[in-house]
Amino acid sequence: MVMTKRWTTLVVFGLVLVPLLAAWQTPVAAAQEAPDKIRLDYAYYNPSSLVLRRFAWLEEDLAADGVEVEWVLSAGSNKANEYLRSEAIDFGSTAGSAALLARANGSPIQTVYIYSKPEWAALVVLKDSPITEVAQLKGKKIAATKGTDPYFFLLRSLAAVGLSGSDVEVVNLQHADGRVALERGQVDAWAGLDPHMAQTELEQGSRLLYRNIDFNTYGFLNARTEFLEDHAAYVPRVLAAYERARQWILDHPDEAAQILAEEAKITLEVAKRELVERTVLTTSPVPGEEHAAVLREVIPIFKAENQVSPDADVEAALAGLFAPQFIQAVVSAAATPTP
Numbered sequence: 001m002v003m004t005k006r007w008t009t010l011v012v013f014g015l016v017l018v019p020l021l022a023a024w025q026t027p028v029a030a031a032q033e034a035p036d037k038i039r040l041d042y043a044y045y046n047p048s049s050l051v052l053r054r055f056a057w058l059e060e061d062l063a064a065d066g067v068e069v070e071w072v073l074s075a076g077s078n079k080a081n082e083y084l085r086s087e088a089i090d091f092g093s094t095a096g097s098a099a100l101l102a103r104a105n106g107s108p109i110q111t112v113y114i115y116s117k118p119e120w121a122a123l124v125v126l127k128d129s130p131i132t133e134v135a136q137l138k139g140k141k142i143a144a145t146k147g148t149d150p151y152f153f154l155l156r157s158l159a160a161v162g163l164s165g166s167d168v169e170v171v172n173l174q175h176a177d178g179r180v181a182l183e184r185g186q187v188d189a190w191a192g193l194d195p196h197m198a199q200t201e202l203e204q205g206s207r208l209l210y211r212n213i214d215f216n217t218y219g220f221l222n223a224r225t226e227f228l229e230d231h232a233a234y235v236p237r238v239l240a241a242y243e244r245a246r247q248w249i250l251d252h253p254d255e256a257a258q259i260l261a262e263e264a265k266i267t268l269e270v271a272k273r274e275l276v277e278r279t280v281l282t283t284s285p286v287p288g289e290e291h292a293a294v295l296r297e298v299i300p301i302f303k304a305e306n307q308v309s310p311d312a313d314v315e316a317a318l319a320g321l322f323a324p325q326f327i328q329a330v331v332s333a334a335a336t337p338t339p
Contacts, residue, residue, distance in 0.1 A: 033231075035234065038067060038234065039072060039090045040058075041083060041089050042073060043073070043080065044194075044263065046093040047256060048116070048242055050263050051249055057244055058241040061237055077095050078098065079174075081107060081147065084107060085102070087226075094220050095120075096149075096298075100318055104308045105309060106312075109225060110320070111322050112228070112235060112326050114291060115219040115242065116280060116283070117219070117279075119278040120194040120279070122191075122209070122210060123142075123153070123190070124206050124207065125206065127207055141186075143173045143178035145172065145173065149217055152215075152217070152298055152301060153215045155305055156297075159304070179199065195264050202267070214294070218291050220291075221242065228323060243327075253276055257271040257275050286327050296318070
């Protein structure tokens with residue numbers, strides 16, 4: 001799928017960003033105690049975070065308030081959730097499934113922004129593997145990072161052919177290590193994640209055994225609920241900067257791919273496979289029913305595979321997961337003509 005520039009309302013976003021941020025700086029922000037620091041993750045599966053970190057737009061906006069910005073690398077949704085739970089970051093990038101799982105298991109987070117609709121997960125085998133369909137994975141070793149979209153992609157793919165997680169041997173490895181294990185022949189298949197998946201495709205000739213974009217659960221930016229409560233005035237400013245980064249990528253796809261290549265230490269060809277071919281940034285950034293509908297499809301897998309505690313109420317967790325009001329304010333202000 002190719003990234004396009006369909007969001008015409010964001011074409012003028014850069015023109016209204018400066019007055020928009022100024023409006024949030026006073027007097028609303030002054031009425032609330034400013035945080036000493038805002039801590040965000042950046043991730044190779046979240047291109048907007050890489051652009052935002054590279055250009056330091058958020059640092060520029062918050063400097064007048066004396067608020068520092070700290071960036072922490074997340075190697076996967078599981079790591080982002082760990083950092084959010086331990087209060088090492090205030091905003092973290094995960095897949096939708098990982099966000100719901102974390103909240104259902106007691107992590108006090110809410111989703112404030114949708115940063116992409118990616119096809120970042122698929123099942124991968126070596127180019128000369130005899131495996132040609134998902135049903136043949138029964139009894140095989142499969143690398144996957146538990147608690148992430150590729151892991152749940154694997155479980156849903158197995159369920160679609162009448163298998164379950166107990167029918168395979170899941171080798172729990174971080175995404176990059178899973179790619180290495182596949183290439184070394186230590187596992188039969190890998191539940192892959194971009195850019196590592198694109199890298200093994202293009203450099204090693206690995207095959208995507210099974211693809212299904214509907215099993216990918218969007219890119220969610222989540223925030224600690226305590227931060228949302230204590231520093232609500234600063235949340236739209238973070239998201240306005242995110243929107244600026246997203247629009248910049250839409251306007252400069254080649255330059256954005258170069259940034260991804262440099263940050264992830266991958267080739268430009270690999271970066272373009274992830275960012276241009278398999279990432280859609282023109283979806284609405286406001287978390288809502290379309291995203292909830294995708295997550296409802298994952299809930300049966302959570303329960304069948306014992307991914308949540310016995311007393312967890314996953315439906316209630318989903319009902320309280322989204323906090324769309326912050327990005328709704330940003331989008332509304334950007335769409336309002338300036339006098």
